[in-house]
Amino acid sequence: MPRRNLNYSEKNKVLMAKDQNLNTEQIALKFKVCKSTVHNIINNKSKVKSAIEKNKGRSKRIVDSVNFFDEKIVEYIQSMQNVGFPITSLMIREKAARLANEYKVNIVASRGWFHRFKLRCKVKHGKLHGESTSVDLAAVENFAKNMIPKIMNKYEPNMIYNLDETAIFYRQLPSKTYFISKSPHFGTKIYKERVTLALCCNSVGDKLTPMIIGKSRNPKALRGNQQHLQALDVIYQSNSAAWMTKKLFTFYLQIWHNELQKNNLKVALIVDNFAGHKIDEDLFPNIEFIWLPPGTTSYLQPLDCGIIKSFKDKYLKALFNRIFIKFEQNANPLSIVKEITIFDAVCWIAEAWSEVSIETIKNCWIHAKFRVESVEVDAVDEEMVEEKDEELLTIYNSLPEIAQDKPTLVEYLQAMTISDHNSYVCETRSL
The missing domain is CATH 3.30.420 (Nucleotidyltransferase; domain 5)
Incomplete structure (x- = not known):
């Protein structure tokens, strides 16, 4: 199973799943992480709750310049990843153009914008592996x-x-x-x-x-x-x-x-x-x-x-x-x-x-x-x-x-x- 670093929002969902009496293995399968990760989150429950109260739901690996618009693009990439569908830069730029029109944001989804977006959100390009x-x-x-x-x-x-x-x-x-x-x-x-x-x-x-x-x-x-x-x-x-x-x-x-x-x-x-x-x-x-x-x-x-x-x-x-x-x-x-x-x-x-x-x-x-x-x-x-x-x-x-x-x-x-x-x-x- 590939490694996944959960952000605080996802960690909070793990805790909610635990409160719903799901066992550790069920939670691990649901969030696609190993059981040791689930145990670590449960053992650090107070830290996760404190971070959520301070509005630190985003992953710490996103730099401060990431905004609401970037998060929408990131959500789109994640949704495609979850179903194993490969996406290209053209698809991401097209999605950005549609979102810009929907939210009335003054953004031109150019190659330059895409390059800067990759740097901000640390998006990587590589091969899809496995059949999970x-x-x-x-x-x-x-x-x-x-x-x-x-x-x-x-x-x-x-x-x-x-x-x-x-x-x-x-x-x-x-x-x-x-x-x-x-x-x-x-x-x-x-x-x-x-x-x-x-x-x-x-x-x-x-x-x-x-x-x-x-x-x-x-x-x-x-x-x-x-x-x-x-x-x-x-x-x-x-x-x-x-x-x-x-x-x-x-x-x-x-x-x-x-x-x-x-x-x-x-x-x-x-x-x-x-x-x-x-x-x-x-x-x-x-x-x-x-x-x-x-x-x-x-x-x-x-x-x-x-x-x-x-x-x-x-x-x-x-x-x-x-x-x-x-x-x-x-x-x-x-x-x-x-x-x-x-x-x-x-x-x-x-x-x-x-x-x-x-x-x-x-x-x-x-x-x-x-x-x-x-x-x-x-x-x-x-x-x-x-x-x-x-x-x-x-x-x-x-x-x-x-x-x-x-x-x-x-x-x-x-x-x-x-x-x-x-x-x-x-x-x-x-x-």
Whole structure:
């Protein structure tokens, strides 16, 4: 869940919600903050009430020059953010022009006005990330209240696993960059080579071997490094769409299930309702499948609550290290990217997954409401980003129509992600 700094007016509404006998979790979901934030507000009730009496309802991050007209624009931006609708400078200027006409304010909504408005209210421009606006909060609350306690009572923490897929465009650089003002800043070619990953871990930090799904059955870069590849803790499979299918999902689970049977263990596996996961459960008597309700994964799936984000950060670090080293040897950065092979990607994937810390995994499970007792943790940074751009649509349309278990467009866009270090959650600093 993204961090939100509530202003005093919103904090007062939190206190009012508490007075209406809403519990801490209900309040946190309603105001889209973590439970620790709610507790802090309640513990500082007198301070909030005092600020409200002194008419300090606005966020302290708005400078004194912000006026009533600016606040109306800020409210408009917030309303669009709340429904996940992207807005442009043109839309904001058009809204300003309409409000100026409505309130008889002598303001020309020019580019200059918009620039000054951004500085006054600290409005930032960036990419929209995540899918929280499509979350079914009622389903989240019901699952957390009724299902999670049953799972936790039935299984030990080390016997509760979560599996999810994600994808990496393994040669793609971030689409945003820092640049010197008024200097040229052009982009580079978009590299569309990708692999899909199946990642699985339990609530105490144990990780299963990741499965990498590529397009080629035996890529040239892997053929020449078979000995090294066998030493890596990865499983490589392929299909024409580089996508998880029922067949591959069954194959992956069978390897794990054989080990479970060998050690006489039974586990709970939490998965989403993606079509490729709909296999014959009877084939795996030692695995109890726990299906997440639709529209709840960004809240209830631990891998989506920061584990995959941490993994992709570490993958990009390995990619950038390669570029840094070669660049210091006077190589052209763009030629460096072209030379990256799927073998490099497999090595970095194995390394990145092994480096995801136990602490990160535990915190993400707690953040996803899998906790033995009430534990307060800070919100996990969720730039587990679903970039729904034209390039992804182009790739999706290229998937074979006859491919088994071809995903829906929504499922595809949800999985085709890569963390962008130079982008950020689109936010309005004054809200």
